[in-house]
Amino acid sequence: MSEKKSDQQFLNEVKQELDDSCERLDAQTLSRLNHIRHQVLEGAIKENRFSFYQRPLLSGGALAFFTLVLAVSFNFNSDSGNDADIALSELEDIEMLTTEDSFELYEEMEFYQWLSMNDGF
Amino acid sequence: MSFFITYTYDSLFTLGYDGQGKRFNSRRKFLDNSQALGNFFSSIEKRAFRRAQIATGNTDDALDIVQDAMLSLTNKYANKEAQDWELLFHKILSNRIMDWHRRTAIRKRFGTWLSSNDDDELEEPEFEDLSARSPEEISQTDQSLVLLEAALQEMPLKQQQVFLLRTWEGLSEKETSVAMSCSVGTIKSHYSRARSFLKNKLEYELDR
Numbered sequence: 001m002s003e004k005k006s007d008q009q010f011l012n013e014v015k016q017e018l019d020d021s022c023e024r025l026d027a028q029t030l031s032r033l034n035h036i037r038h039q040v041l042e043g044a045i046k047e048n049r050f051s052f053y054q055r056p057l058l059s060g061g062a063l064a065f066f067t068l069v070l071a072v073s074f075n076f077n078s079d080s081g082n083d084a085d086i087a088l089s090e091l092e093d094i095e096m097l098t099t100e101d102s103f104e105l106y107e108e109m110e111f112y113q114w115l116s117m118n119d120g121f
Numbered sequence: 122m123s124f125f126i127t128y129t130y131d132s133l134f135t136l137g138y139d140g141q142g143k144r145f146n147s148r149r150k151f152l153d154n155s156q157a158l159g160n161f162f163s164s165i166e167k168r169a170f171r172r173a174q175i176a177t178g179n180t181d182d183a184l185d186i187v188q189d190a191m192l193s194l195t196n197k198y199a200n201k202e203a204q205d206w207e208l209l210f211h212k213i214l215s216n217r218i219m220d221w222h223r224r225t226a227i228r229k230r231f232g233t234w235l236s237s238n239d240d241d242e243l244e245e246p247e248f249e250d251l252s253a254r255s256p257e258e259i260s261q262t263d264q265s266l267v268l269l270e271a272a273l274q275e276m277p278l279k280q281q282q283v284f285l286l287r288t289w290e291g292l293s294e295k296e297t298s299v300a301m302s303c304s305v306g307t308i309k310s311h312y313s314r315a316r317s318f319l320k321n322k323l324e325y326e327l328d329r
Contacts, residue, residue, distance in 0.1 A: 007316070010319075010323075011288050011316070014269060014319065014323075015289055017263075017265060017269050018168075018171065018269075018285075018289050019289075020263070020266070021263075021266050021270075022167040022168060022171055024263075025167060025170070025171075029170070029180065030167075032184055033166045033170060033184070033187070036184065036187065036188045037159065037163065037166060037191065039188075040162070040192050040195050041155055041162075041195065043192075043195075044195045044196065
């Protein structure tokens with residue numbers, strides 16, 4: 001027991017020595033420690049302030065982009081009524097290109113249309 | 122869509138999640154905590170510096186290590202609860218000290234290899250041999266402290282750090298094991314060896 005107590009006493013003395021050594025730090029070291037602490041905290045606060053202004057801008061940009069995409073897609077969908085007409089005309093073009101009829105027939109289509117209209121005469 | 126709304130809201134108000142899964146405004150929390158963090162650093166910086174100084178034997182390197190540890194705690198853990206900071210800081214500081222020793226060992230080895238091949242010498246880190254001070258110098262400071270530091274510097278690094286964390290910082294075995302990234306058994310063994318080593322070296326010196 002006395003051995004254990006002396007062990008504890010020894011450790012207390014060591015602790016006391018180390019505590020005293022902190023109190024005896026020279027002014028230059030204390031000033032540098034103080035400077036380091038302020039530098040670290042100021043740096044972190046600055047970074048935080050920067051992100052305070054930057055992040056909303058980024059989010060605002062993302063929001064504007066998303067709105068633009070939505071607007072474009074709605075506009076595209078609103079024109080979908082004409083899609084059938086466009087598809088039909090495209091189909092006619094393809095038919096025209098793939099037909100075996102002479103191309104001259106299509107070139108003189110206006111004449112044949114006039115002829116069919118005046119067929120009655 | 123809901124992801125986008127959540128992202129926008131989170132980024133506008135920097136919402137994070139605390140340990141219980143509740144949302145909080147981390148930016149506001151950081152600004153609230155910065156004052157507390159400053160107070161925490163003030164309370165711990167001298168001991169942290171002395172720990173690093175004993176481990177490195179060099180004032181400039183010790184200050185660099187303390188700065189690194191403070192930066193790391195501020196950048197990564199400022200939003201943690203204040204009661205968690207101490208153990209986190211000890212862990213970061215221990216890691217930085219170990220890294221410093223690894224780097225110095227590599228530099229030394231590399232320097233030796235280089236000087237054997239080349240006449241140019243790499244600058245060696247300066248260690249202050251505390252036990253080699255003149256009697257006049259020793260009398261000016263405190264002789265027992267000089268002897269204590271010299272004895273601590275003679276110990277293997279892990280033993281030294283475990284001893285300082287347990288005896289000086291008052292950490293429990295479990296907390297020390299977290300701070301040093303070792304098992305509790307290893308901590309017990311290091312601490313016991315460090316105590317008996319110091320006792321043999323200093324028992325009569327500290328009584329003077």
